[in-house]
Amino acid sequence: MILIMKTITKKQSWNSYQKEIANDNLYYARSCIRQNFFPASEHMFLHILQKELGKNVFDDPNHTTCTGIGYHADVVLFDTIQTVIARHFALMTEAGLEHMAISCVTSFGLYTEVLHTWEHYPEQLEKIRDFLYKATKKEFNLPKSIAHTSDVIYSLRDEIAQKAQHTLINKHTGKPLRAVEHIGCHYAKMFPSKGVGGAEFPQVLAGMIESWGGEVVDYPERRHCCGFGFRNYLVQANRGYSMSNSKKKFESMEVYKPDFILTNCPGCSMFMDKWQYTIAEIDGKTYDSYGKGIPVLTYEELTGLVLGYNPWDLGLQMHQVQSESLLDKMGISYDPHLKYTDKHGNQLPKPVSPLHLTQT
């Protein structure tokens, strides 16, 4: 009897960390950082949902930045970003949709914060409706749900596993590949109940890794920020803060010998890749045993590899830390001659190689 009660209590305690995730008829909100650095990831999200899984997702040319980087760097006012987000809700409403899938973790955190603010301060919602109407003549319905796009892939992880061409098993050893998952701070640290698993035990990436055969590495600084820090990266004089925080994470994870890092945040994906390069250039240090660094993947890139897409169509060559070591472990074949080509297969000039970070 006691055991049963304990089980119920444990289940109930997790209820607040579950969320309804719409994965069809979605309004897609793009990310500034991902469009610059990981354009193939956003394309793969749309392609996998629309073509592989037959879902309806609207990619709207009228959508703009949410201004989140400017807001968190304190040059954009709170009323302004609320009104820009209200405009996005108006675009969703005009498209006849009720659910949003948001590509950027900082945008997702801000949409969540804005909805929370309006729920607790209804007069603020009315003020923003008025601002938006004066500025654009637009009106809007609140979304029935918002999800980060990693939530959407998480919700489809078993469907994806059914179609898998490759698993996260090391072909040389037969053992699960070891993955470090890094969740962007704004995914659930501000509003834990809005993220799958909350802030302490987020499942959104761990669930994908485990469903596809891999093993999640736990390490002391697992929940530490990547160090973006907005103004602490945007201004050149401050970048020591950003790199130092990533370095703290790399040093903490190094002893666990991860095969790759998986992220769900645009900034984290970029910084954990680029700070490995910078640290290698400054003092020759890499966090693997072979001088190559630890590959950093977005969840769409990993999904694409699992589904059997060509790695060079997933944009893995746009990272500074190269992914061939992971491809070899997964048993994925690739043509190195097609790595730096245009979409017609014509060779492009090759990028310059860094001094210390091996590029194969």
Add this chain to the structure above:
Amino acid sequence: MNYLEELEQDIRFTEGLKACLQCGVCSAICPAAEFYNYDPRIIVITVQEKNNQRIEDLLKSEAIWYCGQCMSCKTRCPRGNTPGFIIQALRTLSQKHGFFTQSEKGRQQYAIKKTVGENILNKGYCIHPDLMEAEAHPEQGPIWDWIVKNKEAVYDKFNGNLDKEGAGTLRKIHKKNLDELAQIFEITGTGDFYNIIEQESKKQAEAMNIQFDASKKNDYFTHVYTYNSNTHSDDSHNENNY
């Protein structure tokens, strides 16, 4: 001028400050506290004391500019405070009163306004390949240089729509959408806020005798973007015990 009354007009301030018991959990978790001489617990107790002069000192200090807004403090505070929200309200007020130019880190707001701030209105994106020059971003490595030099082919390969009409990655944001953004900025106050940052920075450049003009590439921009006194991990800026 009653700064506390002004702060209390900001929802983030009232949401961020319930009642701090000075346990220090926010400081233990804070990435900025680890690398700067910075303690969010002290920021919270300073505003909680309601001493107008102490708050004005805070608005002019380096201390309010160290936070990276990861918001880890929101998760941890056992009393439901959010020092990160308080910092956001303090930074907004510091700029509205022109106090931000009194500190090395505060003066950097000019560089952020000239880059990300203007990108938003000119392009509809916070960042864009045309506006992220490789020489200003050596940490992006040779791969970013390669992407920028081959941008049409690279973005095209990944189904991009660089600077073209229609949907897709890095599409050109249509003028009607940029106009709507600009209207929102004017009506909600960020247009005036940008003007304050420009005007106060111009005054500060004159006081420091550094060349300043309307372009992005003026000497004052270069100064605030690159200068680091390397004194932010010691007590040099902490005479008020923040």
